[in-house]
Structure formats: structure tokens, C-alpha cells
Amino acid sequence: TRSQQQPPPLHMEMDVNIVVLGTESVGKSALTVRLLTRRFIGEYGDIESIYSHSFLVDGREITLNIWDSPYSETSLFEKKVQWADAYVLVYSICDRASFNAVSRLIQTIKSAKTYLNTEKVPIVIVGNKRDLHHRRTVLSEEGRLLALNTNCHFYEVSAAENYHSVLTVFHGLVNRMKDIKPTTKRPLGLKGIVKSMFARRRTDSF
Numbered sequence: 001t002r003s004q005q006q007p008p009p010l011h012m013e014m015d016v017n018i019v020v021l022g023t024e025s026v027g028k029s030a031l032t033v034r035l036l037t038r039r040f041i042g043e044y045g046d047i048e049s050i051y052s053h054s055f056l057v058d059g060r061e062i063t064l065n066i067w068d069s070p071y072s073e074t075s076l077f078e079k080k081v082q083w084a085d086a087y088v089l090v091y092s093i094c095d096r097a098s099f100n101a102v103s104r105l106i107q108t109i110k111s112a113k114t115y116l117n118t119e120k121v122p123i124v125i126v127g128n129k130r131d132l133h134h135r136r137t138v139l140s141e142e143g144r145l146l147a148l149n150t151n152c153h154f155y156e157v158s159a160a161e162n163y164h165s166v167l168t169v170f171h172g173l174v175n176r177m178k179d180i181k182p183t184t185k186r187p188l189g190l191k192g193i194v195k196s197m198f199a200r201r202r203t204d205s206f
């Protein structure tokens with residue numbers, strides 16, 4: 001089983017496909033753009049994009065292919081779920097319906113993919129817009145409990161206010177993936193049909 005595999009040697013590279021999912025206007029693009037550019041630009045177009053971004057983690061190059069898209073329930077949704085190795089599920093702490101949608105997404109992902117090591121399902125739940133605490137309708141405890149019950153990671157962040165909390169989300173996911181994903185470079189797969197806004201590759205250190 002995967003859990004019996006040794007972690008790969010440090011010098012090897014790793015490619016991780018990550019899809020960012022959640023209902024409308026929860027901040028999926030804001031989180032993705034924050035990670036890639038360290039900036040919050042306020043308004044984001046409705047563009048389907050795969051961003052490719054490399055990091056050095058413990059001296060090892062990790063390339064994240066991040067698929068960010070506007071909310072939709074089209075057939076592309078299933079393709080995204082299959083394409084991804086890991087999932088960032090976003091809700092807004094001011095939007096109860098978006099939180100309920102994350103619960104449903106977890107069930108959908110778990111039934112679409114088989115995980116040998118259910119202790120380490122590569123899903124992170126993100127409660128965004130933490131800066132809007134005066135409009136909060138979802139308690140932190142509710143997010144934490146959902147994560148506990150589903151074996152996911154949980155973070156509350158503000159894409160508007162903070163780069164480091166966003167970095168922590170992706171860093172946590174990469175750490176989970178390091179233990180369970182074999183290290184091979186492979187093509188982006190659906191890259192051809194998805195317009196990429198960020199053609200440029202950058203390499204940063206966590």
C-alpha cells in the first residue's frame with residue numbers, strides 16, 4: 001500500500017495537480033493569485049486557468065499545477081476531480097451555503113477517487129474572508145469539526161489580508177502529498193483545453 005512506501009529521496013522532483021473548488025465568489029481566484037503573485041488585486045475575471053508554479057521544499061523542487069475556475073456544475077467538474085491529485089475546497093466564513101457545499105464536495109471527491117490511505121486524504125478545507133469576522137456566519141469550530149470528521153486539513157485565512165496564511169494552506173497540502181505521491185514528472189493532461197493565464201514558471205522557496 002502507499003502507506004508502506006518509503007518517501008522519495010530528497011533530490012527528486014514532484015508534480016502535483018491541485019484543483020481549487022468552491023461556490024461562487026468565495027475567493028478561489030483570490031487565493032490562487034495570492035499564492036502565485038503574493039498580491040490581492042480585488043477583482044478577478046471568470047477565466048478557466050491552470051497555473052504552473054515551482055517551489056523548493058527542503059531542497060526539492062515541487063511543481064504545483066493549480067486549476068482555478070469559476071464556479072460551475074458542468075461536465076468539466078468531473079474532469080477536474082479526476083485530473084487532480086489534491087484539492088483545495090474553499091468557502092467563505094460569511095456564506096453558510098458555501099460551507100455546506102464544501103461538505104458535499106468532500107463526499108463527491110471521496111466517492112470519485114479511491115484512497116488507499118484514508119488517514120491522509122489530500123484535501124484541504126479553507127474558510128476564506130477571515131477579515132470579515134463581523135459578518136461571520138460559519139464558526140471556526142464548524143470548519144475544524146468538518147475537517148476532523150473527514151480526515152482533511154483545515155485553515156481559516158484571508159486572501160485579502162495575508163499572504164503567509166495562504167502559503168501555509170498549499171504548503172500543508174504539499175507535505176501531505178510528499179508522503180503519498182510517487183515522484184514522476186508528467187504532462188499537464190488537460191492543459192491543451194484550458195487557457196493558462198500564467199505561462200511563466202516561477203521557482204520560489206517555501
Ligand SMILES: Nc1nc2c(ncn2[C@@H]2O[C@H](COP(=O)(O)OP(=O)(O)OP(=O)(O)O)[C@@H](O)[C@H]2O)c(=O)[nH]1
Nearest residue numbers: 024025026027028029030042070071129158159160
Ligand atoms: N474581504 C475579503 N474579500 C475577498 C477575500 N477573498 C476574495 N474576496 C473578494 O470576493 C470576491 C470574489 O473573489 P474571487 O476570488 O473572484 O472568488 P471566486 O471564488 O474565484 O469566484 P468565482 O470565479 O465567481 O467562482 C472578490 O470581490 C474578491 O475581492 C478575502 O479574503 N476578504
